[in-house]
Every structure is written in C-alpha cells, then in structure tokens.
Amino acid sequence: MNNMKIAVIGAGLMGHGIAQVFALAGHAVTITDAHAATLDTAKARISANLRDLGEDESAAENVRVSADLAEAVREADYIVEAVLEDLALKQKLFAEIERHVRPNSILASNTSVIPVTAIMQGLTRRERALGTHWWNPPFLVPLVEVIETQWTSVEAVAWTMKLHEAAGKTPAHVKKDVPGFIGNRLQHALWREAISLVEHGICDAQTVDAVVKASFGRRLPVLGPLENADLVGTDLTLAIHQTVLPAIDSRPGPSPHLQKLVADNKLGFKSGEGFRTWSADEQAALRAKLTRHLKAIRDT
Numbered sequence: 131m132n133n134m135k136i137a138v139i140g141a142g143l144m145g146h147g148i149a150q151v152f153a154l155a156g157h158a159v160t161i162t163d164a165h166a167a168t169l170d171t172a173k174a175r176i177s178a179n180l181r182d183l184g185e186d187e188s189a190a191e192n193v194r195v196s197a198d199l200a201e202a203v204r205e206a207d208y209i210v211e212a213v214l215e216d217l218a219l220k221q222k223l224f225a226e227i228e229r230h231v232r233p234n235s236i237l238a239s240n241t242s243v244i245p246v247t248a249i250m251q252g253l254t255r256r257e258r259a260l261g262t263h264w265w266n267p268p269f270l271v272p273l274v275e276v277i278e279t280q281w282t283s284v285e286a287v288a289w290t291m292k293l294h295e296a297a298g299k300t301p302a303h304v305k306k307d308v309p310g311f312i313g314n315r316l317q318h319a320l321w322r323e324a325i326s327l328v329e330h331g332i333c334d335a336q337t338v339d340a341v342v343k344a345s346f347g348r349r350l351p352v353l354g355p356l357e358n359a360d361l362v363g364t365d366l367t368l369a370i371h372q373t374v375l376p377a378i379d380s381r382p383g384p385s386p387h388l389q390k391l392v393a394d395n396k397l398g399f400k401s402g403e404g405f406r407t408w409s410a411d412e413q414a415a416l417r418a419k420l421t422r423h424l425k426a427i428r429d430t
C-alpha cells in the first residue's frame with residue numbers, strides 16, 4: 131500500500147510524528163494545525179527527527195503544510211486527527227472534515243481515552259470512521275491500536291490495518307470501543323497495583339520500579355503475558371490466581387494515595403516530586419535513557 135494521500139490534523143507532539151511515519155513510508159502527507167507557529171515548525175521538527183534517527187531526511191519532502199483544513203482533507207484517502215484531547219473539539223472538527231472529504235475516505239481519531247463512538251456518533255457516514263491509537267513517540271513505539279466502533283465497516287478496519295502495517299507499524303485490532311482500548315487497560319492494571327503496594331507500605335516507589343525492571347520487565351519484549359501463562363501452564367496460572375487475585379487491589383476508582391499526591395501538588399516531573407523526587411538532571415537523564423533504549427530496540 132503506497133502513494134496514498136494522507137491528511138494529519140494537528141501538528142503537535144503526536145501529529146508531526148504520525149506525519150513523519152507516513153512520509154517515510156512514501157505517502158503524500160498534508161499536515162494542518164490551528165496554531166500557525168506549530169504548523170510553521172512541523173517540517174523542521176520532522177527533518178530533525180529523521181536526522182537524529184539516521185533515516186532518509188528527504189522523506190520530509192513528502193510532507194506539505196496547509197493552514198486550510200478544507201484544502202488539507204479534500205483529496206485525502208485517509209485523515210487522522212491528533213488535536214487536543216477534547217470531545218467537543220474533536221466532534222466539531224470531524225463534522226467540518228466530513229463536509230469536505232471524498233465519500234470513501236477513511237477518518238481516524240488518535241484519541242487516548244475518549245470513546246471513539248462519542249467522537250464519531252454525529253457523522254453521516256460512520257462506517258468509515260474509527261480510532262487509531264498511536265504511542266509516543268510515534269516513530270519509535272510500533273503499536274497502533276485500530277479501534278472499531280459499532281458502525282465501522284470490516285473494509286475500513288482491514289484497510290487501516292494494512293496501511294499501518296505497510297508503514298512499518300504493529301497494528302492491533304480492538305474489536306470493541308472500550309475505555310483504555312487494550313494497551314492502556316493492561317498498563318493501568320499494573321499501575322493500580324504498583325500504587326497500592328506503596329500505599330499499603332509493602333515497599334517504596336523505587337523498589338516497585340526496580341522489581342518490575344529486574345524481573346518480568348526483562349521478559350516482556352519477547353514474552354507477552356498470555357504466552358507466559360501458556361509457558362508456565364494454565365493450571366499453574368489458575369493456582370496462582372486462586373491465591374493472589376483476592377489480595378490484589380480491585381478498587382474501582384483512583385487510589386486515595388494518588389489523589390493526595392495530586393492535591394499536595396506532587397505532580398511528578400512537572401513539580402519535581404511525585405512518587406519520588408526528581409531533580410532537573412535526573413529527569414533529563416531518565417528521558418535520554420528511555421530514548422536510547424527505544425532507538426536500540428526499534429528494529430528488533
């Protein structure tokens with residue numbers, strides 16, 4: 131699948147990275163943003179990323195910027211929205227997009243947590259609308275969850291899966307539009323228990339992170355949880371669950387410990403303290419370490 135015309139709405143953190151992936155895959159990408167200064171720097175940011183990653187910098191030439199939404203989407207085969215996480219804004223934007231696009235183009239939202247159903251419900255042709263949930267940074271984390279709503283056609287899902295696979299991504303079909311899709315449900319089930327362990331004095335935050343990184347975190351890139359369950363045996367998994375699940379945190383809402391941190395303005399990196407304290411140097415070092423790691427494993 132190549133030479134598609136792709137429109138990316140929103141040139142922020144996610145939008146410019148998504149545009150970069152499609153441009154590198156050889157598609158003709160038009161990117162637009164309501165904020166002129168953000169749009170003006172989009173191509174330079176894409177070029178800088180490509181240079182930093184050792185990729186073909188000329189791919190940035192496949193990206194065109196346009197300040198005019200109608201013009202940006204008119205000829206597109208595929209439109210992906212990555213504007214702010216605001217339901218009313220996204221609904222308004224898709225209503226506007228639908229007035230200008232071709233009848234058979236596919237419409238996607240990169241929402242993190244807003245139900246795709248809520249975003250797309252007002253559209254006239256809901257069968258060509260779906261969610262595509264990328265992970266940050268879009269050009270280093272392979273997963274794109276492709277979320278089907280009750281209206282999405284089989285063809286739209288299949289086409290979108292193929293588009294992302296051909297661009298080097300790892301698409302995952304989410305068959306029901308549930309909060310958190312797949313990745314964030316799994317991730318936040320882990321975070322809930324991690325917070326609970328600290329809240330109940332079983333260990334401190336540093337120890338939680340050390341345990342994850344030194345144990346099953348080592349295996350996760352090659353051994354998913356259900357592969358692991360099969361590897362040890364479903365009978366052993368059942369026995370473990372009979373003992374452990376009743377003890378694991380299953381509260382339906384956010385932890386009181388987390389709520390207190392937020393109330394006390396302990397917001398993590400942005401205030402210098404969250405579960406742990408973070409100097410500016412420590413923050414920069416962790417961010418750099420993460421980027422180095424993602425680059426090192428991107429081709430594995």
Ligand SMILES: NC(=O)c1ccc[n+]([C@@H]2O[C@H](COP(=O)([O-])OP(=O)(O)OC[C@H]3O[C@@H](n4cnc5c(N)ncnc54)[C@H](O)[C@@H]3O)[C@@H](O)[C@H]2O)c1
Pocket residue numbers: 139140141142143144145162163164165168211212213214215216219223240241242243263264265266
């Ligand atoms: N940041 C992440 O890690 C991440 C991961 C997955 C999904 N998402 C989702 O992706 C979307 C974008 O997130 P982000 O982190 O790139 O945000 P961002 O703030 O970096 O970028 C959003 C961009 O949208 C633009 N914008 C706002 N209104 C617009 C409009 N009407 N028309 C065109 N452009 C408009 C803004 O000017 C801004 O440049 C959100 O829905 C977010 O939840 C974010």
